[in-house]
Amino acid sequence: MRFVFKTHYDQDLGLFKHTQHRVCYALLGAIMVALPWLISDYLLGEFTLVLIWSIAGMGLMILIGQTGQASLGHAAFLAIGAYSVVLLQERAGLPFLLAFPLAGLISGVCGALIARPIAKLHGVYLAIATLALGILVEDIIVIAEAWTGGVGGLFAPDIDIFGHTFNKYINPADLYFLILGITVVLVLLYKNLLRSPLGRAFAAIRDSEVSAQAMGVEIAKTKSLSFALSAAYTGLAGALLGHFTGIFNNETFTIIMSINMLMMIVIGGVGSIHGAFFGAAVFVLLPTIIAFARDGLATLGLGNAVVIPGIEAGIFAAILIAFLLFEPLGIYGRWVKIRTWFELFPLARRDMFKRNQSFLKTERTR
């Protein structure tokens, strides 16, 4: 068993809880840095994509996991980020280094503006409103053809920083490191959010709006901030995704993508940063794994039986249903349970994670 003796409040305020924690992250960091030398360029590209989707997942996580607000239209913010970053470079002539944060800012401002009218809604009504937003943005892309290229799509140039270009085919390692760096910065900001009053205000709104308000949390303003931060993260992910895929149009950012994002964080584990990463890894790597499995089965002479169109989506949905039924806390929740079991070995009890009786909560004064 592990005992951490705390002697100063800073130990709870720090990013790492204890030495072992620090060692784990140092190891993870070392592996991430060594990755380009360990795996093929193709897989490195897939990993880069995992990072991009993790950023998008963190964006949605801020809104859903931290603040408890639903969104079925988050692909809209991916789109805003992707179109902004390209247009800012191509039309306004800004360098990537300026266009990229600006794309996040634009998406964030859009998030805040949209939040004002819809943040008053709860549950399914909020879900429908955000769904409508997603559909609206899809349509706007088609209508504003002069800017967005409409159905024909928009080409994203290679990322260019002080004359150094990043292309996923020419120098995949460089692109990977750039996106890894951005991801680390965004994770740190997210961690800071969690340990500061704003993060606690988000959690307060998630769990009880009445008492959050009675503690002095400004509900409307805080929800808007959550939408803004969430949209900013998602917009940044969209900007990277645009550059990564090279070309995108209205069909890149559909409702299906919004729903995939939602599935991603549910499978990963709602409410934690880890969850965003686990979910993104499953989401991106699953098709690759299925493809490998397919090849394996084909060599065994079972080829025809497994070439079923749309099987990825089917498997993904099946995994989601399995998680909702058996592990609502997602992969991260399962991981915490396994870790605790080992830490307590052999003292872990079977019903340790069983939830106690929950007490009646009134929604009358909402």
Add this chain to the structure above:
Amino acid sequence: MSLLEVSDLTIRFGGLVAVDSVSFTVEPGETFALVGPNGAGKSTLFNLISRIYEPSSGSIRFKGEDLLTAHADQVAGLGIARTFQNIELFEHASVLQNLLVGRHTHRQYSFLSELLFLPRVREQERENRKAVENVIDFLDLQPYRNSLIAGLPYGVRKVVEMGRALALSPTLLLLDEPASGLSVEETNDVAFWIEDMKKLMGITVLMVEHDMSLVSAVSDRVLALADGKTIAVGSAKEVQSHPAVIEAYLGPDSLEVEA
């Protein structure tokens, strides 16, 4: 000057007059209890003071200022903290985090400084933690510091909710049935805590409570409500023996039966 002045306060829900021109004052440093049968309008009165409900008429003044100009989220900043009859904690957060939310009104810096976790934010968080640790010591919550609310027994939740309100460092504390559902021992603890809040922290307490032994033990004055109307004000003893109060609790024929 009275700390809290409620005058002619009335609220209607459709045809039901839940609070019917109620007037009372709470003086600084006193413990004031509201009693009355279920549905009398006690919690509604709290929700009016918290500005969750808009009164149909009447006024509420706090420290001489009109409280009705404040929005529900500004009431805490004025120094009024509260608990809820049905416990409204943040279920998926730890006890420590719940208590820290109580410090929200002491938040000083913009969200950008918080995202960067600037040194001054860290300093503020240390201060918040110190304040919360004092509350934890006061209420003996040490064993539960890092427990999630979702797994805590009812009695502990009640105490945590009281702690969250105390963490705000309020001038006026509203407690809605602090002892309901608690054992005799736990109720005794609550009585001592309320005494200490008054004596050591100088907090004025306005509470709703059914347990008359607790009310008699801690309150300076008691107001009895029935069907939204004031039926008696005075010391616990006076109110308890007031004929209208006995009638409200036991029904119109009770006096004759007793006699």
